[in-house]
Amino acid sequence: MAEYIVGIDVGGTTTKFGILTTTGENIGKWKIHTHTENDGKNICSHIKSSIQEYCRENQIPKSKLAGVGVGVPGFVEEGSGMVNNAVNIGWKDYPLQSTLEELLDLPVFINNDANLAAAGEYWQGAAKMETSTLCITLGTGVGGGVILNGDVVTGPSGTAGEIGHFLVVPHGRICTCGREGCLEEYVASKGLRRSLLDHLRNPAESTQLDKSSEAIDIFKAAEEGDRLANRIVNEATYYLAYVLANTVVLFNPEKIIIGGGMSAAKETLLQPLVAHFKRFVLTEADQHLSFGFAQLGNDAGIYGASWLAAKRLGYIDD
Ligand SMILES: [Zn+2]
Structure with a gap:
């Protein structure tokens, strides 16, 4: 009788695995290096041998495994099981689902890693029971x-x-997607670095930051009252709040969860973000909404991947 799901989170450097029960209890996790050489063609066979080895060592018979969920950083078509493009992995028009199903002889379900991090937080983390979440x-x-x-x-x-x-930002900074002015060029760690370098080119005020400062240094300096750092954080949270205020109108979520490395900045990030958001948001869209930080950390992906397989296999009710 099958009772476990394998959740896999494929990243550009590390692939994480979890064995979870169909009700979301994590009974084991491990990780391996992601070999992206040869356009990632060996990744699936590494996944297979790693699962076999773990199950052998932990005496988990194959008959106990119901299915596998996989999160991938890139554009993923759940319907066809294809990865359209995962730049950091090397997969382009890659039939991930069928390749893994053949190797593992188990049902496999795939999706984007950020979608599955959201699903993980919804299933077992910060957004538990909140049926509409961003x-x-x-x-x-x-x-x-x-x-x-x-x-x-x-x-x-x-x-x-x-x-x-x-x-x-119309005609703004060039993004990796090929267009100009995308949000992530202003608010993610690479965006904060770009803002810092722009400001340092024409320094108008003294600052404890320099060219080598990372996003986390910018938040730390902002917390300590550095004016330039605060200006950069203010600008980033302004753009993020602008997008969030528009997004909540679209589907009226109950919760916005913030995760990822920058969420470690906690209140230094949240306080200006919420202040801008309150000014932008449609009042009614904000009535039943709250902000929170992610709770599952780096495990959100394996929880979400397991959720995907458990959900599609009918273990989780609609
Ligand atoms: Zn873009």
């Missing part, structure tokens, strides 16, 4: 995931929830 991941870039009526929203090309690519 989860944003502030790291190098900005990831977004939308949970609507208890399911993840993906769309036929897998671009739903990609709020990092909302346009905020």
Whole structure:
């Protein structure tokens, strides 16, 4: 009788695994290096041998495994099981679902990693029981995931929830997607660095920051009252609040969850963000809404991937 799900979070440097029960209890987790050489062609066979090895060592018979969920950083078509483009992995038009199903002889379900981080927080983390949730991941870039009526929203090309690519500055900074002025070029750690370098080019005030300062240094300096750091944080949270205020009108979520490395800045980030947000938001869209920080940290992806498989296999009610 099957009772476990394997949740996999494929990242550019590390692939994380979790074995979870169909009700969301994590009974084991581990990780391996992601070998992205040869356009990531060996990743699936590494996934197979790693699962086999873990199950052998922990005496988990294959008959106990019901299915596998996989999160991928890129545009993923859940319907066709194809990865359209995952730049950091090397997969382009890659049939991930069928490749893994053949290797593992188990049902496999795939989705975008930020969507599944949102699903993880919805299933077992900060947004438990909140059936409409927006989860944003502030790291190098900005990831977004939308949970609507208890399911993840993906769309036929897998671009739903990609709020990092909302346009905020017409003809602004060039983004990795090829367009100009995307949100993540202003608010993620790379965006904060770009703002810092812009300001340092024409220094109008003394600051404890320099060219080598990272996003976390900018938040720390802002907390200590550095004026330039505060100006950069203010600008970033202004753009993010602008996007969030527009996004909540679209589907009226109950919760906005903030995760990713930059969420470590806590109140230094949240306080100006919420202040800008309150000025921008439609009052009615804010009535039942609250902000919170992600609770599952780096495990959100494996929880969300397991949720996906458990949900699609019918273990989780609608
Ligand atoms: Zn973009």
